[in-house]
Amino acid sequence: MRRLLVCQHVAHEILGILDPLLRDAGFRIRYVNFGRQPDAQPDMDRYHGLVILGGPMNCDQVDRHPHLATEVQLAQAAIAAGKPVLGICLGAQVLARALGARVTRNPVKEIGWYELAPTAAGKEDPLFRHLADSQQVFQWHGDTFDIPEHAVRLAESPDCRNQAFRYGDNVYGLQFHLEVDQPMIERWLHAPVNMRELDGMGDGAERSARILARTPDYIAASMRLGRTLFGKYIHTFHSRRRRMALPSR
Numbered sequence: 001m002r003r004l005l006v007c008q009h010v011a012h013e014i015l016g017i018l019d020p021l022l023r024d025a026g027f028r029i030r031y032v033n034f035g036r037q038p039d040a041q042p043d044m045d046r047y048h049g050l051v052i053l054g055g056p057m058n059c060d061q062v063d064r065h066p067h068l069a070t071e072v073q074l075a076q077a078a079i080a081a082g083k084p085v086l087g088i089c090l091g092a093q094v095l096a097r098a099l100g101a102r103v104t105r106n107p108v109k110e111i112g113w114y115e116l117a118p119t120a121a122g123k124e125d126p127l128f129r130h131l132a133d134s135q136q137v138f139q140w141h142g143d144t145f146d147i148p149e150h151a152v153r154l155a156e157s158p159d160c161r162n163q164a165f166r167y168g169d170n171v172y173g174l175q176f177h178l179e180v181d182q183p184m185i186e187r188w189l190h191a192p193v194n195m196r197e198l199d200g201m202g203d204g205a206e207r208s209a210r211i212l213a214r215t216p217d218y219i220a221a222s223m224r225l226g227r228t229l230f231g232k233y234i235h236t237f238h239s240r241r242r243r244m245a246l247p248s249r
Helices: 018-024 067-080 090-098 182-190 192-200 205-239
Strands: 001-009 027-033 050-054 085-090 103-118 136-146 151-157 160-167 171-174
Touching: 001 067, 018 027, 018 103, 050 067, 067 090, 085 090, 090 103, 090 136, 090 160, 090 171, 103 160, 103 205, 136 160, 136 205, 160 182, 171 192, 182 192, 182 205, 192 205
Parallel strands: 001 027, 001 050, 050 085, 085 171
Antiparallel strands: 103 136, 103 151, 151 160, 160 171
8 A cells, every 4th residue: 555644734734635535546644743743753765655735834934843844854855766746835835945946925925715827838737737727726825936946837826926836747836725625714714823814914804704705606616626636646646656665664
């Protein structure tokens, strides 16, 4: 059975709709919750692939969250070994940092539903060719990443130029959240750390109400895209199965 390491930072940010897709494909999933185990040191040699989820911290807060340095090292080890790697939101920023790119403050925070479009390269990508010319996706971020050297920029939004990248054929970073369903979004809006962030923007209650009102209009299409895109990505794991024999333990 193939083993997948998932780096988690807070309890409310989980694999979401990606979880059943991975389990149905025969993956054994091991979460390491760095919020509860900040000193954990997983061994990437024991896993066939890596997923790094989102979180409220940023990549520069290594003094407060030293596990971020651990995650950069995990990503570098997985990439060097040619293993499939997926980063979502903070996870995409960790991947960008692992590949030598900058992570900086985005000009505006994107929290809620925003327009996303594929780049010309995205329209040719095995995963992102399924993205419509314009589609509403769920976002929750204040930072952005530069596209790493030798990586391909795949998607953009009006307020954030770099929304996704591919490095090689096995590493994908997504700034946005295709893993969410409606109950997950509702939990995020009531998570204390997220409520504090919304309040700090000056329109917390109003923004939360707008997100809740818009979610029924967009969530079905978002989940269809997520299942398609993630499903195609899982084939990356399958195609590399014979090349990823793990050392015996």
